């Protein structure tokens with residue numbers, strides 16, 4: 001079949017019959033069609049955006065083999081299992097294979113019996129591998145985690161540089177690069193280093209509507225973590241802690257309370273780390289407690305929460321880590337325990353950095369993270385703004401996207417303070433930065449204030465009764481709430497935004513988080529119920545007992561076949577089964593994620609459970 005005869009029906013039939021999905025997720029269709037029309041593509045989609053389908057579907061339709069470059073050997077088997085479960089002809093080649101297995105895969109490759117072949121980037125440094133590829137028909141090359149090729153990304157891997165020869169060795173073969181990293185700088189690097197030819201760039205929204213973001217004051221972290229996890233028995237979760245010691249202690253604490261939890265950090269030997277990760281992947285344990293070393297490429301789709309027990313270093317990392325929750329699109333929680341006590345530790349590490357520019361950058365990142373946790377503004381909106389995206393519609397219409405929007409935080413009204421700060425900005429001509437504006441409000445006696453005559457302004461000293469830290473906080477809140485703006489460049493100045501007048505003249509109230517809330521222990525008994533299954537944009541009303549039975553069956557089948565449970569069916573598929581209770585094969589096919597291959601393989605077993613409920 002050539003690309004020109006592929007029509008929309010082929011695409012939607014394959015989506016439905018092979019993958020069992022009735023619709024594409026946002027941007028999937030554009031990526032698939034671009035690959036099918038043999039063009040180079042860069043797809044930047046958040047975790048859970050459904051990147052695998054973007055190359056698996058064309059791989060199934062196009063003649064020839066799709067070569068998938070994937071960075072983690074440990075994950076290749078799971079990816080191949082998942083593709084095979086949908087009936088695709090998939091295999092991997094890496095150093096973990098025995099010589100005879102390797103020969104078998106190569107024979108399949110050479111005789112055109114593979115839709116997908118997964119390899120690691122190191123293979124591209126092997127001339128004999130390149131020669132072999134030249135003997136086959138390659139449909140296209142898909143590069144997963146493509147940001148690893150950029151030194152500006154946070155996961156740079158020198159072996160990805162091997163991939164820059166693809167264009168030279170295979171000039172006729174289209175390349176599709178996939179990543180969940182957002183910055184434009186990394187995007188440019190991907191295009192130039194891979195030598196992509198006029199690629200179509202698809203940037204999906206980074207909004208993850210099924211994630212609920214919440215920040216609570218960190219008081220007694222062990223107790224808080226235990227309480228949070230205990231309220232979610234049976235749900236898979238990731239807990240991040242910054243030190244190995246706290247990782248070990250947290251995992252032990254949970255285990256002592258009957259929660260199956262294991263640690264994961266760089267101090268464990270490789271074999272142990274892999275075992276612990278596998279146990280998590282396969283639902284043998286419920287919780288993995290990890291330092292940030294635990295991360296890239298976790299494919300487990302049914303992680304129901306990500307809890308940060310300590311303040312992360314930057315928003316980018318925080319977003320990536322929380323992104324591992326709810327990849328199946330089902331409701332999931334992201335909880336951050338935030339205490340000012342974490343800041344000096346992070347500052348200490350930054351102070352050790354030898355390079356001054358690097359230090360400044362790290363400090364800016366940390367300040368953004370602190371800002372995220374400490375201002376009264378929609379968390380989701382803040383995260384998206386950080387990646388250059390606006391989210392007016394959701395932020396205004398939804399009360400279920402974060403603790404701030406849904407009124408789960410303690411706030412104080414500070415309208416008069418907002419008026420003082422904004423009037424200081426206005427009266428100084430909207431030409432000054434934060435430091436000067438705060439100095440004017442606090443009535444400081446600086447030479448600059450004297451020279452400019454700002455001590456004669458009406459707002460000079462209007463905020464003497466409170467300290468500089470308070471006024472900085474007011475300004476941070478005004479910025480985050482979009483009431484004032486800060487210019488870019490070396491000397492950023494503050495200006496009033498269009499909505500400022502509502503607070504200045506029309507008595508729109510202005511709120512901030514109650515600062516004590518962030519520095520003193522939370523009141524006992526608070527928060528219960530707010531950490532439940534709230535925050536979902538589409539909570540499914542399903543039969544929980546049936547869901548449990550289906551989950552047990554999934555676990556049993558996964559154990560028998562040596563694959564992770566989510567490879568069999570995602571949580572979403574099970575939730576839908578437990579809601580719609582399909583009684584026959586035709587009805588089961590209407591469940592999201594049930595395609596022809598899975599129906600044949602697992603249909604009967606699941607229908608038996610449903611019909612015997």
Ligand code: ADP
Pocket residue numbers: 021022023024025028045046047048049050051052053299301327328329570592593
């Ligand atoms: P990513 O690699 O972008 O993080 P995955 O490829 O792992 O995302 O997909 C995330 C989840 O979304 C998986 O459970 C997958 O089965 C599901 N998914 C993918 N495409 C669709 C679709 N069109 N409709 C519904 N669910 C989908």
